[in-house]
Amino acid sequence: MRIGELSRQTGVAVPTIKYYVREGLLPAGRLTSPNQASYDDTHARRLRLIRGLMDVGGLSVSAVREVLAAVDSTEKSVHKVLGAAQEAITPPSVGEPAGLAEARRTVAELVRRRGWRVEPDNVTAAESLAVALATFQGIGHGAIEEVLDDYADACERIAATDLAFVGRNAEVDTLVESVVVATVLGDAVLSAMRRLAHVDASARRYDEGAHDASGGPEPVH
Amino acid sequence: MRIGELSRQTGVAVPTIKYYVREGLLPAGRLTSPNQASYDDTHARRLRLIRGLMDVGGLSVSAVREVLAAVDSTEKSVHKVLGAAQEAITPPSVGEPAGLAEARRTVAELVRRRGWRVEPDNVTAAESLAVALATFQGIGHGAIEEVLDDYADACERIAATDLAFVGRNAEVDTLVESVVVATVLGDAVLSAMRRLAHVDASARRYDEGAHDASGGPEPVH
Numbered sequence: 001m002r003i004g005e006l007s008r009q010t011g012v013a014v015p016t017i018k019y020y021v022r023e024g025l026l027p028a029g030r031l032t033s034p035n036q037a038s039y040d041d042t043h044a045r046r047l048r049l050i051r052g053l054m055d056v057g058g059l060s061v062s063a064v065r066e067v068l069a070a071v072d073s074t075e076k077s078v079h080k081v082l083g084a085a086q087e088a089i090t091p092p093s094v095g096e097p098a099g100l101a102e103a104r105r106t107v108a109e110l111v112r113r114r115g116w117r118v119e120p121d122n123v124t125a126a127e128s129l130a131v132a133l134a135t136f137q138g139i140g141h142g143a144i145e146e147v148l149d150d151y152a153d154a155c156e157r158i159a160a161t162d163l164a165f166v167g168r169n170a171e172v173d174t175l176v177e178s179v180v181v182a183t184v185l186g187d188a189v190l191s192a193m194r195r196l197a198h199v200d201a202s203a204r205r206y207d208e209g210a211h212d213a214s215g216g217p218e219p220v221h
Numbered sequence: 222m223r224i225g226e227l228s229r230q231t232g233v234a235v236p237t238i239k240y241y242v243r244e245g246l247l248p249a250g251r252l253t254s255p256n257q258a259s260y261d262d263t264h265a266r267r268l269r270l271i272r273g274l275m276d277v278g279g280l281s282v283s284a285v286r287e288v289l290a291a292v293d294s295t296e297k298s299v300h301k302v303l304g305a306a307q308e309a310i311t312p313p314s315v316g317e318p319a320g321l322a323e324a325r326r327t328v329a330e331l332v333r334r335r336g337w338r339v340e341p342d343n344v345t346a347a348e349s350l351a352v353a354l355a356t357f358q359g360i361g362h363g364a365i366e367e368v369l370d371d372y373a374d375a376c377e378r379i380a381a382t383d384l385a386f387v388g389r390n391a392e393v394d395t396l397v398e399s400v401v402v403a404t405v406l407g408d409a410v411l412s413a414m415r416r417l418a419h420v421d422a423s424a425r426r427y428d429e430g431a432h433d434a435s436g437g438p439e440p441v442h
Contacts, residue, residue, distance in 0.1 A: 082420075095276055118421055123420060126413070132277050141399045144410070151414055152418070160422060162422070181360050187415070189372065193346075195404070197380035201381060
């Protein structure tokens with residue numbers, strides 16, 4: 001198809017498509033004349049992936065480039081490719097909040113206590129977690145350590161669901177892409193859903209007089 | 222204290238502090254002479270909150286301004302203030318992916334099925350969830366509806382933990398600030414922890430030959 005048709009199919013403007021080609025995110029089309037290139041469904045699919053990672057996942061152009069490099073890698077170990085993809089989609093930590101050393105110990109202790117097969121020193125997510133914990137403590141709203149095991153219970157359940165979902169639905173050659181999509185867009189899904197659950201929990205706790213806004217029957221807890 | 226001491230205490234550069242005052246994020250200091258202002262612990266606390274929301278939460282200056290307006294609101298209904306704060310920290314949806322109408326029905330059905338006291342039409346998080354679901358479907362990696370109830374189970378548990386944490390630790394006058402901190406930084410904590418749980422789940426599934434990297438005993442599942 002021509003670039004105009006690719007634009008119509010994906011909702012991405014033609015100059016934006018050209019920009020992604022220049023930035024190395026999207027393979028160039030096959031030249032059919034000196035001034036015209038032809039695109040196919042793999043381009044449309046890749047474009048939807050790029051837009052999803054940017055618009056919903058909030059990734060930058062350079063983060064998307066790293067993610068796609070992991071997706072397109074020919075490395076054979078699934079576990080290693082998943083690790084590389086995950087490093088690419090984990091935002092780098094900014095700054096070193098006070099209390100970071102203690103927060104790192106808290107994370108290492110959590111990993112040990114849960115029996116997670118993770119080397120905290122080598123995983124960006126462990127450092128992100130330590131930075132978030134130290135920042136939380138610095139703002140001074142109580143000891144977030146109290147909630148870590150409840151969060152870990154929930155995350156173990158979510159991770160088991162995620163891996164089963166990815167393993168069930170993906171062809172082997174799109175496994176890494178599936179993991180990236182499930183991780184980045186899954187964060188957006190979980191963040192939005194947690195906020196909905198907060199509204200519900202707040203209504204139950206602080207708005208006792210109101211009727212059930214969903215119109216459904218009162219659930220039993 | 223003078224602005225230099227405030228800068229040392231919080232690790233925020235003096236020009237940045239002045240920028241936050243000009244942008245209306247931080248109250249001006251009390252003038253002690255025509256060229257000098259005095260700051261106190263409330264400024265230090267507010268500065269740490271601003272930096273946490275920006276650095277770890279990824280909020281923009283304008284999003285932080287909205288959040289602080291909700292935090293400083295004199296509205297009496299806790300449920301309403303929590304709702305306003307939540308709206309301020311929920312990123313606006315970008316674009317309208319194909320399949321959005323169907324995704325909105327999926328969200329409304331989920332809310333009804335879970336008995337959540339949420340009006341999907343009036344809550345930004347419900348729209349964010351619908352956009353994330355539609356984008357996920359558009360990229361074409363399986364029917365994410367299969368995992369929604371597992372995610373919802375996890376989010377209900379997390380929300381119950383969050384509300385109990387906030388209710389236990391916060392003074393009444395800092396309740397809204399606590400909820401904002403717990404929501405924004407909690408997203409960062411959960412996102413990082415979910416990635417750690419993914420590494421663990423991937424190691425168990427795809428890296429069976431490796432020894433337990435944490436060095437601890439093999440957990441029983």
